Amino acid sequence: xxxxxxxxxxxxxxxxxxxxxxxxxxxxxxxxxxxxxxxxxxxxxxxxxxxxxxxxxxxxxxxxxxxxxxxxxxxxxxxxxxxxxxxxxxxxxxxxxxxxxxxxxxxxxxxxxxxxxxxxxxxxxxxxxxxxxxxxxxxxxxxxxxxxxxxxxxxxxxxxxxxxxxxxxxxxxxxxxxxxxxxxxxxxxxxxxxxxxxxxxxxxxxxxxxxxxxxxxxxxxxxxxxxxxxxxxxxxxxxxxxxxxxxxxxxxxxxxxxxxxxxxxxxxxxxxxxxxxxxxxxxxxxxxxxxxxxxxxxxxxxxxxxxxxxxxxxxxxxxxxxxxxxxxxxxxxxxxxxxxxxxxxxxxxxxxxxxxxxxxxxxxxxxxxxxxxxxxxxxxxxxxxxxxxxxxxxxxxxxxxxxxxxxxxxxxxxxxxxxxxxxxxxxxxxxxxxxxxxxxxxxxxxxxxxxxxxxxxxxxxxxxxxxxxxxxxxxxxxxxxxxxxxxxxxxxxxxxxxxxxxxxxxxxxxxxxxxxxxxxxxxxxxxxxxxxxxxxxxxxxxxxxxxxxxxxxxxxxxxxxxxxxxxxxxxxxxxxxxxxxxxxxxxxxxxxxxxxxxxxxxxxxxxxxxxxxxxxxxxxxxxxxxxxxxxxxxxxxxxxxxxxxxxxxxxxxxxxxxxxxxxxxxxxxxxxxxxxxxxxxxxxxxxxxxxxxxxxxxxxxxxxxxxxxxxxxxxxxxxxxx
Amino acid sequence: xxxxxxxxxxxxxxxxxxxxxxxxxxxxxxxxxxxxxxxxxxxxxxxxxxxxxxxxxxxxxxxxxxxxxxxxxxxxxxxxxxxxxxxxxxxxxxxxxxxxxxxxxxxxxxxxxxxxxxxxxxxxxxxxxxxxxxxxxxxxxxxxxxxxxxxxxxxxxxxxxxxxxxxxxxxxxxxxxxxxxxxxxxxxxxxxxxxxxxxxxxxxxxxxx
Numbered sequence: 001x002x003x004x005x006x007x008x009x010x011x012x013x014x015x016x017x018x019x020x021x022x023x024x025x026x027x028x029x030x031x032x033x034x035x036x037x038x039x040x041x042x043x044x045x046x047x048x049x050x051x052x053x054x055x056x057x058x059x060x061x062x063x064x065x066x067x068x069x070x071x072x073x074x075x076x077x078x079x080x081x082x083x084x085x086x087x088x089x090x091x092x093x094x095x096x097x098x099x100x101x102x103x104x105x106x107x108x109x110x111x112x113x114x115x116x117x118x119x120x121x122x123x124x125x126x127x128x129x130x131x132x133x134x135x136x137x138x139x140x141x142x143x144x145x146x147x148x149x150x151x152x153x154x155x156x157x158x159x160x161x162x163x164x165x166x167x168x169x170x171x172x173x174x175x176x177x178x179x180x181x182x183x184x185x186x187x188x189x190x191x192x193x194x195x196x197x198x199x200x201x202x203x204x205x206x207x208x209x210x211x212x213x214x215x216x217x218x219x220x221x222x223x224x225x226x227x228x229x230x231x232x233x234x235x236x237x238x239x240x241x242x243x244x245x246x247x248x249x250x251x252x253x254x255x256x257x258x259x260x261x262x263x264x265x266x267x268x269x270x271x272x273x274x275x276x277x278x279x280x281x282x283x284x285x286x287x288x289x290x291x292x293x294x295x296x297x298x299x300x301x302x303x304x305x306x307x308x309x310x311x312x313x314x315x316x317x318x319x320x321x322x323x324x325x326x327x328x329x330x331x332x333x334x335x336x337x338x339x340x341x342x343x344x345x346x347x348x349x350x351x352x353x354x355x356x357x358x359x360x361x362x363x364x365x366x367x368x369x370x371x372x373x374x375x376x377x378x379x380x381x382x383x384x385x386x387x388x389x390x391x392x393x394x395x396x397x398x399x400x401x402x403x404x405x406x407x408x409x410x411x412x413x414x415x416x417x418x419x420x421x422x423x424x425x426x427x428x429x430x431x432x433x434x435x436x437x438x439x440x441x442x443x444x445x446x447x448x449x450x451x452x453x454x455x456x457x458x459x460x461x462x463x464x465x466x467x468x469x470x471x472x473x474x475x476x477x478x479x480x481x482x483x484x485x486x487x488x489x490x491x492x493x494x495x496x497x498x499x500x501x502x503x504x505x506x507x508x509x510x511x512x513x514x515x516x517x518x519x520x521x522x523x524x525x526x527x528x529x530x531x532x533x534x535x536x537x538x539x540x541x542x543x544x545x546x547x548x549x550x551x552x553x554x555x556x557x558x559x560x561x562x563x564x565x566x567x568x569x570x571x572x573x574x575x576x577x578x579x580x581x582x583x584x585x586x587x588x589x590x591x592x593x594x595x596x597x598x599x600x601x602x603x604x605x606x607x608x609x610x611x612x613x614x615x616x617x618x619x620x621x622x623x624x625x626x627x628x629x630x631x632x633x634x635x636x637x638x639x640x641x642x643x644x645x646x647x648x649x650x651x652x653x654x655x656x657x658x659x660x661x662x663x664x665x666x667x668x669x670x671x672x673x674x675x676x677x678x679x680x681x682x683x684x685x686x687x688x689x690x691x692x693x694x695x696x697x698x699x700x701x702x703x704x705x706x707x708x709x710x711x712x713x714x715x716x717x718x719x720x721x722x
Numbered sequence: 723x724x725x726x727x728x729x730x731x732x733x734x735x736x737x738x739x740x741x742x743x744x745x746x747x748x749x750x751x752x753x754x755x756x757x758x759x760x761x762x763x764x765x766x767x768x769x770x771x772x773x774x775x776x777x778x779x780x781x782x783x784x785x786x787x788x789x790x791x792x793x794x795x796x797x798x799x800x801x802x803x804x805x806x807x808x809x810x811x812x813x814x815x816x817x818x819x820x821x822x823x824x825x826x827x828x829x830x831x832x833x834x835x836x837x838x839x840x841x842x843x844x845x846x847x848x849x850x851x852x853x854x855x856x857x858x859x860x861x862x863x864x865x866x867x868x869x870x871x872x873x874x875x876x877x878x879x880x881x882x883x884x885x886x887x888x889x890x891x892x893x894x895x896x897x898x899x900x901x902x903x904x905x906x907x908x909x910x911x912x913x914x915x916x917x918x919x920x921x922x923x924x925x926x927x928x929x930x931x
Contacts, residue, residue, distance in 0.1 A: 535806075
C-alpha cells in the first residue's frame with residue numbers, strides 16, 4: 001500500500017538524509033512533527049542560539065516562507081506523488097495487463113508445449129510404429145526373401161538334380177528297356193520260331209508216322225485180304241489138286257489097266273517119268289522165277305526202305321547238326337534270360353517283363369511330375385516377384401509416410417521456432433518491464449510496488465523459458481538422431497533394393513534357362529516320341545498284318561514240300577499196285593506152282609509182320625522219345641487213353657502229371673473230342689487254388705496252356721528253395 | 723483326290739486326303755525297298771509320279787501285300803483312327819531291326835467329326851511330297867549299308883477302339899536300341915499332316931569311332 005502520510009523520524013532519517021540540518025541553517029524549534037530533528041538540534045543549540053523577537057519574527061517569516069515553500073513543494077510533491085501514483089497505477093495496470101498477457105502467453109506456451117508434447121508423442125509413436133513396422137516389414141521381407149530364395153534355390157537344385165537323375169535313369173532304363181525289349185523280342189521270335197519249327201516237325205513227323213501207320217495198316221489190310229484171297233485160292237487149288245490127284249490116280253489106274261492090257265509098260269513109265277521130270281523142272285523153274293520176282297520185290301522194297309532211311313538219316317543228321325546250335329542257342333537264351341532276370345532284379349520295383357513297361361510309364365510320369373514341379377517353382381518365382389513388388393510398394397508407402405512425418409516434423413519445427421520467437425519477444429518485453437520496474441523502484445520508494453514478486457515471477461518465467469529451451473534442444477537432438485536413423489534405414493533400404501534387383505535379374509535369367517531347358521526337353525521328347533516309336537498303351541495299339549510275306553513264303557515252301565511228298569507217295573502206290581497186279585496175274589496163270597506161291601505168300605506175310613513189328617517198335621521208340629521230349633519240354637507226363645461215354649461216343653482222355661508234382665494224386669484229366677478239349681473235375685482240381693486257376697485261365701481266358709504253364713511254375717517254385 | 727478346282731486352291735475332302743496319304747505311303751514304301759536294296763533292282767519298274775521317276779515293285783506278293791495295306795490305311799485314315807505308320811527293315815537271319823521309317827500322322831478332328839472340307843493347292847501338296855521322295859532317295863548317303871539279306875514289315879499305330887481286322891494282329895513296336903535319327907520333311911493336306919523320320923541302328927564303324 002502507498003502511505004500518504006510520511007513515515008516517522010527514524011524512517012525518514014533512514015530514508016532521506018537530505019532533511020537533516022547542518023550547522024549553517026537555522027534550527028527552528030517548533031511543535032510540528034517536522035521539528036523532531038529541530039528539537040533535537042535546538043537542545044544542542046539552545047544555549048548558543050538565543051535570538052531576539054525580531055530575529056524570531058524574521059525567522060518565523062523565513063520559516064513561514066520556508067513552510068509555504070515546503071508546503072508548495074509538498075503540494076508539488078503531492079501532485080507529483082499523485083501523478084506518480086497515477087503513473088504507478090497505470091504502470092500497475094499495465095503490469096497487470098502485461099502480467100495477464102504474460103500469463104496468457106504462458107498459457108499459450110503451456111498449451112503449445114502441451115500440443116507440442118502431444119504432437120511429439122504422436123510423432124514419436126507414429127515414428128516408432130512406422131519404424132517398427134518398417135523394421136518388421138524389412139525383416140520379414142528380408143527373411144522371406146532369404147528363406148524363399150533359399151527354398152526356391154534348393155527346390156530348383158533339387159528339381160534340377162531330380163530331373164537330371166530322372167533323365168539319366170530314364171535314359172538308362174530306356175536303353176535297358178530297348179535292349180531288354182530287343183533281346184526279349186529276339187528271344188520270343190527265336191522261341192516262337194523254334195517252337196513253331198518243333199511243332200511243325202512234330203506235326204510232320206506225327207503226320208508221317210500216322211501216314212506210315214495208315215499205309216502199313218492199309219498194306220496189312222490189303223495183305224490180309226490178299227492172304228484171304230490166296231487162302232481161298234489155295235483151298236480152291238487144293239480142291240483142284242485133290243481133284244487132279246484123284247484124276248491122276250484114276251489116270252494111273254487107267255494107265256495101269258492100260259499097261260496090263262498093253263505089251264510095253266516100260267515106255268509109258270518112261271514117258272510118265274519124263275513128264276514128271278519135266279513137270280518138276282518146270283515147277284523148279286517157276287519156283288526160281290517166283291523167287292527171283294520176290295527177290296526183286298524185296299530188293300525194290302529194300303531200295304525204298306534204304307531211300308527212306310537215307311532221308312531219315314539225313315534228317316537226323318541235319319537235326320543232329322542243328323542240335324549243338326540249338327543247344328548253344330538254348331544256352332544263350334538261358335544266359336540272356338538270367339541276365340535279363342538279373343537286370344530286372346537290379347531295376348527296383350520290377351519283377352517281370354510287364355513291370356518294365358509299368359516302370360517305364362512310372363518313370364515317364366516322374367519326368368512329367370518333375371517338369372510340373374519346375375512349372376510350380378516358376379509359378380512360385382512369379383509369386384515371389386509379386387510379393388517383392390508388394391513389399392516394394394509397402395516400402396514406397398512407408399517412405400511416403402516417413403516423408404509426411406518429416407514434413408510434420410518440419411512444420412512442428414517451424415511452429416516451435418515461431419513459439420521461440422514469440423518467447424524471445426516476450427522475454428524482451430519482460431526485460432523492458434524489468435527495467436521500467438527497477439526505475440520505478442528507484443524513483444518512488446513509498447509507492448513502490450513489491451518488485452520482488454515481479455523478480456520472482458520473471459525468474460520463474462526465465463527458469464521456465466530456460467527449461468523450455470533445454471527441452472527444445474533435447475527435441476532437436478532427438479530429431480537429429482531420428483534423422484540419422486532414417487538415413488541409415490534409407491541406406492539399408494537402398495542396399496536391399498539393389499539386392500532385390502540383382503535377385504530379380506538372377507530369377508529372370510533362371511527362368512529363361514528353365515524355359516530353354518523345357519523347350520529342349522519338349523523337343524527331345526517329341527523327337528523320342530516321333531523317332532523312338534514310344535507310345536502310350538492307353539491310347540495307342542500297334543498292329544501288323546498276319547499274312548506277311550515271310551509267312552507266305554514259308555507256307556509256299558511247306559506246300560511245295562508236301563506236294564513233293566504226295567507225288568512220291570503216289571508213285572510208290574502206283575508201283576505197289578503194279579506189283580500186286582503182276583503178282584496176281586502170275587498166281588492166276590500158273591496153277592502148278594501153288595505151293596511155291598503159298599511159301600512166297602507165307603514169306604511175305606512173315607516179312608510184313610516183321611515190318612509191322614519193326615514199324616511198331618520204331619513208332620513206339622519215336623513215340624516214347626516224343627513223349628519224353630514233351631515231358632521234358634513242357635513238364636508234364638501225358639498218358640493217352642481211349643474211353644467211351646455212356647452214349648457210346650469214343651473219347652480220347654489225356655492224363656497229365658507234372659514232373660514237379662509232390663504226390664501221385666496231382667493229376668489233370670482232359671477229354672479230347674473232335675478238336676475240343678475239356679478239363680475233368682477230380683480231387684486235385686477241386687482244391688481251392690487249382691479251382692481258382694481253372695476258373696481264371698480255362699473258363700475265363702479259355703487257355704489250357706496258360707493254366708498248365710502257371711501250374712508248372714507254381715509247383716516248380718514250391719519244389720525249389722530260394 | 724481334289725474334287726473341284728477353285729481359283730488358286732483346291733478343295734480337299736477327307737476321302738481325298740486319305741487317298742493322297744495312302745498313295746504316298748505306297749510309293750514311299752516302294753522307294754525305300756528299292757533304295758535300301760531289300761528286293762533286287764530288276765524286280766522294280768519305273769513310273770512317273772509326283773513329277774519324279776518312281777520305282778514300283780513287280781513282285782506279285784509284295785504288290786498284293788502293299789495294296790492290302792494301303793486299303794486298310796485309307797480306311798483308318800478316313801475314320802481318323804490312324805496315328806502312325808512304321809516301315810521296319812529287319813535282318814532275315816537274326817530278325818534284328820535295322821531301320822525304322824516313321825510316318826507320323828496328325829488328323830484334323832473337326833473334319834472327321836463334321837465332314838467339312840479344306841482348301842489347299844494340289845501342286846503345293848505334290849511339291850511337298852516330292853521333297854520327301856527326294857530325301858528318301860538321298861538317304862543312302864548317310865544310312866549304313868545293309869550287307870545282309872533283309873525283310874520288311876509294316877506296323878500301324880492306331881487308336882485302342884479300332885476293330886482289329888482278322889488279317890491284322892497286335893505286335894510289339896520293334897524298336898531299335900540307341901538309334902540314330904534323321905528327321906525328314908513333312909507334308910500337309912490341311913486334313914492330314916504327315917511327319918517323316920528315319921531311325922537306324924548305329925553302324926559298327928561309327929561305334930568304333
